[in-house]
Amino acid sequence: MARWRAYGLGQFIHWGLYSIPAGEWNGKIYNGAAEWIRTWKEVSPQAYDSLIYRFNPAKFNPDSWAAVAKQMGVKYVTITTKHHDGFCLWPSKFTDFTVANSPYKKDIIGPLVKAYDKQGIDVILYFSVMDWHNPDWQYDIKTRDDSIAFNRFKQFTRNQLLELLTRYPSAKGLWFDGTWDKSWVKQAAFADSLETEMRKLHPGLIIGSRFRADEYGKRHFDSNGNLMGDYEQGWERKIPEKITDVHGNDWDCVMTIPENQWGYAKTWQGHIKTADELLEMLAKCVSLDGNFVLNFGPKPDGTLRAEELSLAKAIGDWMAVNKEAIYSGEYAGFIKQDWGYFIKSTASNKIYMLVFNIPVSGLLRVVTPSHTVIRKAYGLDNAASNYTPEEIGASTYFIHLNQQTTPKKPFVIVLETGEAAKGQTGGYEKAKT
Numbered sequence: 338m339a340r341w342r343a344y345g346l347g348q349f350i351h352w353g354l355y356s357i358p359a360g361e362w363n364g365k366i367y368n369g370a371a372e373w374i375r376t377w378k379e380v381s382p383q384a385y386d387s388l389i390y391r392f393n394p395a396k397f398n399p400d401s402w403a404a405v406a407k408q409m410g411v412k413y414v415t416i417t418t419k420h421h422d423g424f425c426l427w428p429s430k431f432t433d434f435t436v437a438n439s440p441y442k443k444d445i446i447g448p449l450v451k452a453y454d455k456q457g458i459d460v461i462l463y464f465s466v467m468d469w470h471n472p473d474w475q476y477d478i479k480t481r482d483d484s485i486a487f488n489r490f491k492q493f494t495r496n497q498l499l500e501l502l503t504r505y506p507s508a509k510g511l512w513f514d515g516t517w518d519k520s521w522v523k524q525a526a527f528a529d530s531l532e533t534e535m536r537k538l539h540p541g542l543i544i545g546s547r548f549r550a551d552e553y554g555k556r557h558f559d560s561n562g563n564l565m566g567d568y569e570q571g572w573e574r575k576i577p578e579k580i581t582d583v584h585g586n587d588w589d590c591v592m593t594i595p596e597n598q599w600g601y602a603k604t605w606q607g608h609i610k611t612a613d614e615l616l617e618m619l620a621k622c623v624s625l626d627g628n629f630v631l632n633f634g635p636k637p638d639g640t641l642r643a644e645e646l647s648l649a650k651a652i653g654d655w656m657a658v659n660k661e662a663i664y665s666g667e668y669a670g671f672i673k674q675d676w677g678y679f680i681k682s683t684a685s686n687k688i689y690m691l692v693f694n695i696p697v698s699g700l701l702r703v704v705t706p707s708h709t710v711i712r713k714a715y716g717l718d719n720a721a722s723n724y725t726p727e728e729i730g731a732s733t734y735f736i737h738l739n740q741q742t743t744p745k746k747p748f749v750i751v752l753e754t755g756e757a758a759k760g761q762t763g764g765y766e767k768a769k770t
């Protein structure tokens with residue numbers, strides 16, 4: 338988990354049969370998320386499942402995806418091995434509904450794991466327990482028949498998970514989805530023993546809080562309020578506001594570029610996030626002890642869409658200068674200020690100020706924890722640059738920006754801090770009220 342905690346920035350990949358219709362069916366545009374199109378009333382499940390015969394990503398090149406991720410500065414990638422539609426991107430022995438029976442024929446996951454491993458990017462396997470294709474999947478268990486079918490489904494799930502961990506031993510963890518239905522929530526004992534089995538097979542395996550419910554049906558946090566799993570998976574398309582929201586737990590935020598599209602959708606509607614917005618989300622997550630994971634939905638031919646490539650490039654260019662503030666960063670314990678986010682280095686006494694909103698006054702307020710003084714302040718992009726913090730009150734400073742030269746893009750100021758000398762009070766007196 339120490340390694341996971343230091344990631345800061347990750348990439349999510351949603352790829353599967355849904356990339357072929359890409360949010361469009363018989364010329365009509367689906368309003369929901371493209372990867373959910375199989376559930377649309379306009380779509381017959383059989384017609385959707387026949388997309389397997391069209392899955393043939395001729396231009397798929399895992400090394401080029403991994404190179405994009407590397408330039409972007411991500412430290413880990415989460416890849417859909419099987420989404421809710423049940424289509425497996427690896428040749429699973431336990432179903433016919435896999436890449437092996439598509440015209441492409443070949444494993445997708447193995448080459449991806451290899452390509453990302455080669456770039457030094459850790460891999461987490463996304464796995465949906467809910468499986469629309471498998472007739473044994475149930476939303477709830479009400480009858481004896483449901484129970485018999487779901488018992489088969491549990492064995493199928495166990496087989497697939499052990500298969501994935503055996504086939505891809507370098508994967509660092511599992512990211513679960515589709516675990517909220519009553520059928521699965523009732524399987525506390527089964528999920529508990531499967532988790533033990535997976536951890537034994539794969540020492541060090543990282544599992545998020547979506548995997549199992551407790552015996553009272555509580556999810557994420559058990560009936561005693563303790564997190565179940567190694568990190569909290571509750572932050573999907575949302576970010577905590579303050580450090581108390583995360584209860585001292587590890588967590589990651591998974592984020593889409595448009596409002597809510599994970600799989601490839603031909604037309605992106607509504608607001609499309611900009612690189613600066615995404616960088617601000619990244620800074621906010623790291624400042625609150627979380628990782629930020631940006632989603633990509635590759636096209637059916639195996640290439641990445643132009644919008645994603647240009648965002649990855651812009652984020653990577655920023656990371657090239659500022660990554661020191663993101664990797665191994667943690668909550669700084671400084672009072673949040675309106676100009677942006679404080680991140681503390683776990684490796685030194687440095688505090689990073691990630692500036693996103695430049696005040697009209699050009700003055701950045703910093704309130705240090707008591708007995709902490711600022712010894713030095715400089716730009717992360719230029720260690721020779723020097724800001725002279727103006728002490729304006731007890732533990733309170735203004736960093737003066739040069740209004741002429743301050744860039745109109747997010748930037749980072751490094752503060753080197755130290756302990757106030759004994760007896761050094763600054764002489765600031767509190768008002769008597």
Ligand code: K80
Nearest residue numbers: 351370372373514515573591599
């Ligand atoms: C499933 C269910 C809802 C209500 C919202 C999103 C999801 C899935 N989780 C994301 C990580 C995507 O995989 C999305 O399809």
